[in-house]
Amino acid sequence: MSSSSVRAVCGSCAAGCGIIVELEGERVVRVRGDVSHPTSNGYLCQKGHRIPWFHHRPDRLDEPLLHGRPATWDTCLDDLAGHMGRALDEHGPDSVGIYWASGMSGDAAGMLTLGRFRAAIGTRQLYTSMTVDHAPALRAQELVTGSPELVPTWVPEDPDGRLVLFVGCNPAVSHGYMTVLPDPIRRIRRFQQRGGKLWVVDPRRTKTAEMADGHLATRSGTDPALLAWLVRELLASSAGGDELRRTTSPEDRARLAAAVGPFDVVTTSRITGVPAPELDGLLDAIRAAGRIAVVTGSGLLFAPNGLVGEWLRWALMAVTGSLDVPGGMWFNPGWLSAIERRDPWEPAPPEGSLAPGPRSRPELSLVFGEMPCVAMADEIEAGTLRVLIVAGGSPLTAFPEPERTAAALGRLDALAVMDVVASPLTAMATHLFPSAGQLERTNIQFYNGRVTLSRRVVAPAADRRPVWRLFAGLAQRLGLDVLGGLEADVATEDDLIRQRLDGARDDPEALFAAGAHGILPPRTYGWVRRFLPEGRWRIAPPSMLARLPALLDPAVPDRPFRLICRRVTATKNSADYLPIDRLADRPALAVHPDDGVALGVGQGEHVEIESQAGTVRGVVRLDPSLPRGVVSMLHGSNTTNVGGLTSTVTSVDPLTGEPVMTAIPVSIRRLLGTP
Numbered sequence: 001m002s003s004s005s006v007r008a009v010c011g012s013c014a015a016g017c018g019i020i021v022e023l024e025g026e027r028v029v030r031v032r033g034d035v036s037h038p039t040s041n042g043y044l045c046q047k048g049h050r051i052p053w054f055h056h057r058p059d060r061l062d063e064p065l066l067h068g069r070p071a072t073w074d075t076c077l078d079d080l081a082g083h084m085g086r087a088l089d090e091h092g093p094d095s096v097g098i099y100w101a102s103g104m105s106g107d108a109a110g111m112l113t114l115g116r117f118r119a120a121i122g123t124r125q126l127y128t129s130m131t132v133d134h135a136p137a138l139r140a141q142e143l144v145t146g147s148p149e150l151v152p153t154w155v156p157e158d159p160d161g162r163l164v165l166f167v168g169c170n171p172a173v174s175h176g177y178m179t180v181l182p183d184p185i186r187r188i189r190r191f192q193q194r195g196g197k198l199w200v201v202d203p204r205r206t207k208t209a210e211m212a213d214g215h216l217a218t219r220s221g222t223d224p225a226l227l228a229w230l231v232r233e234l235l236a237s238s239a240g241g242d243e244l245r246r247t248t249s250p251e252d253r254a255r256l257a258a259a260v261g262p263f264d265v266v267t268t269s270r271i272t273g274v275p276a277p278e279l280d281g282l283l284d285a286i287r288a289a290g291r292i293a294v295v296t297g298s299g300l301l302f303a304p305n306g307l308v309g310e311w312l313r314w315a316l317m318a319v320t321g322s323l324d325v326p327g328g329m330w331f332n333p334g335w336l337s338a339i340e341r342r343d344p345w346e347p348a349p350p351e352g353s354l355a356p357g358p359r360s361r362p363e364l365s366l367v368f369g370e371m372p373c374v375a376m377a378d379e380i381e382a383g384t385l386r387v388l389i390v391a392g393g394s395p396l397t398a399f400p401e402p403e404r405t406a407a408a409l410g411r412l413d414a415l416a417v418m419d420v421v422a423s424p425l426t427a428m429a430t431h432l433f434p435s436a437g438q439l440e441r442t443n444i445q446f447y448n449g450r451v452t453l454s455r456r457v458v459a460p461a462a463d464r465r466p467v468w469r470l471f472a473g474l475a476q477r478l479g480l481d482v483l484g485g486l487e488a489d490v491a492t493e494d495d496l497i498r499q500r501l502d503g504a505r506d507d508p509e510a511l512f513a514a515g516a517h518g519i520l521p522p523r524t525y526g527w528v529r530r531f532l533p534e535g536r537w538r539i540a541p542p543s544m545l546a547r548l549p550a551l552l553d554p555a556v557p558d559r560p561f562r563l564i565c566r567r568v569t570a571t572k573n574s575a576d577y578l579p580i581d582r583l584a585d586r587p588a589l590a591v592h593p594d595d596g597v598a599l600g601v602g603q604g605e606h607v608e609i610e611s612q613a614g615t616v617r618g619v620v621r622l623d624p625s626l627p628r629g630v631v632s633m634l635h636g637s638n639t640t641n642v643g644g645l646t647s648t649v650t651s652v653d654p655l656t657g658e659p660v661m662t663a664i665p666v667s668i669r670r671l672l673g674t675p
């Protein structure tokens with residue numbers, strides 16, 4: 001059997017690390033880091049190393065199933081297209097919906113055909129993991145800049161960088177969020193060796209916090225108050241100087257100053273639980289640095305007031321003059337679409353772009369053209385949504401109320417699932433399509449500016465196919481075109497990728513030539529202002545100012561513990577890269593050892609966690625890195641599902657459609673024996 005190795009990009013998360021895939025024939029035997037990769041420098045996390053296991057795992061899906069029985073692709077597609085055609089004829093475009101999530105990341109041909117299919121049938125029923133993940137970040141961006149497209153990024157290699165503040169974010173483990181960090185520990189260390197300061201705001205002493213020059217252990221859910229106080233102090237001293245005056249209006253500065261006025265250090269210390277001298281330490285460090293970068297993550301975004309916290313992050317960067325300048329945050333102008341070359345667009349109104357949303361949930365809006373995930377069950381129960389395609393994700397683990405979600409999915413005329421491995425969701429599918437995995441398709445990754453093209457490493461095994469074949473097959477049967485005029489029997493993945501690259505910054509062939517090492521757009525600054533509303537950051541949107549007083553008087557929790565979410569390197573949401581019984585931090589319900597004593601539970605004992613929305617059972621792990629009074633659970637896991645403690649109805653932000661998924665009051669009860 002011949003041995004070979006292929007340079008590629010890891011598609012297991014958005015960090016896009018360079019990999020070398022070693023093969024014996026078609027068998028993937030080893031994956032190692034590509035030391036010549038310009039960003040990841042040979043780094044691989046556990047998921048990257050485990051790609052061979054994932055690729056050959058015994059529960060890979062290999063053949064289509066129709067109502068649980070083996071079928072051909074044609075039979076499955078014929079039947080599904082029949083359901084769709086009838087639903088569209090009898091109930092209109094909104095009777096057919098699509099949900100996609102992070103498993104589609106990098107699948108350029110799949111995403112192109114998915115988008116065209118949705119447009120061709122004219123459905124508004126598009127759901128993605130955005131509204132159970134980062135919708136607050138995008139809405140805050142839109143409120144401040146007038147567009148959700150202008151994404152600020154921290155660049156650790158920026159020679160002018162002096163201070164980065166991570167809020168509710170543990171990139172040493174998660175590899176970042178809106179700022180994605182391949183090779184995070186070495187890159188943060190180099191930033192510090194050049195004199196850069198790292199500060200972390202997080203209830204838990206995370207791996208990133210252990211590296212920090214300063215760590216403020218806030219009470220979970222109170223980070224927005226800390227940000228409001230920083231804004232107050234730095235705005236009062238005009239810390240951003242000319243840059244602040246040039247890029248914000250005097251009226252906005254006055255309104256913001258009045259709104260954050262009550263957040264003095266005593267009040268902020270009371271709310272956050274952080275002693276005033278520690279708060280002052282962070283403020284002094286920011287003053288010394290001048291310009292700063294602020295990076296947030298799920299600890300802020302998933303919490304109550306996540307949107308307010310995100311807006312305050314923008315306000316903090318604006319008042320320190322840190323946006324679109326060296327030493328602060330860089331805005332990636334893009335390679336797939338050169339944003340800075342476009343004509344300025346009409347900015348969204350100060351209250352955000354709010355289009356009518358699901359009929360069953362009139363209090364919710366469409367969120368950037370998508371239905372909020374919390375409304376999917378309502379739309380099915382109301383009889384509006386009848387046929388659903390799910391690709392690369394699982395509503396059962398990503399949405400609140402998994403039991404209600406499962407019951408709703410069970411009422412559909414057809415639930416078509418395309419995925420790589422078996423799961424509780426694939427077991428429910430009426431039409432199950434086995435998907436090509438990350439090594440069996442060509443991927444385009446784009447992260448923090450760099451765009452890479454990772455060629456297919458091995459041919460799809462068994463009867464697996466890429467996602468674009470699903471949409472092409474359905475479109476052909478429904479008389480639609482998702483292939484840009486190509487015939488289905490001659491179209492190739494490369495054809496579709498070249499179509500996707502239409503409008504790119506340079507000749508698409510440049511990306512094919514650059515391959516896995518990719519292309520970095522110019523690191524230019526100062527181009528964003530041309531796109532801002534009246535050339536300024538909108539630092540005082542009325543809807544956000546109106547929410548500030550509520551931060552001053554946080555509700556007294558009616559239960560003794562707070563749920564906080566965590567990530568581990570061996571999983572990415574519902575995708576496990578180790579057999580679940582080998583996960584290092586399983587069991588997944590972690591509490592401080594002193595809380596274990598107070599509860600009368602020890603390592604490995606069973607407990608039930610209860611919130612206002614429901615209960616979850618699991619096994620305890622004692623973790624001294626946690627503060628007292630919190631319980632930490634994996635997010636998006638197939639094992640112990642946080643969704644059982646969250647609600648599709650209460651605590652949903654109407655501006656983002658996002659449910660509260662962390663900092664939830666919970667109680668813990670010891671169970672006798674195995675639950």
Ligand code: SF4
Pocket residue numbers: 010011012013014015016017043044045046047048049175182183
């Ligand atoms: S951080 Fe891990 S999962 Fe993400 S791209 Fe790198 S190796 Fe893959």
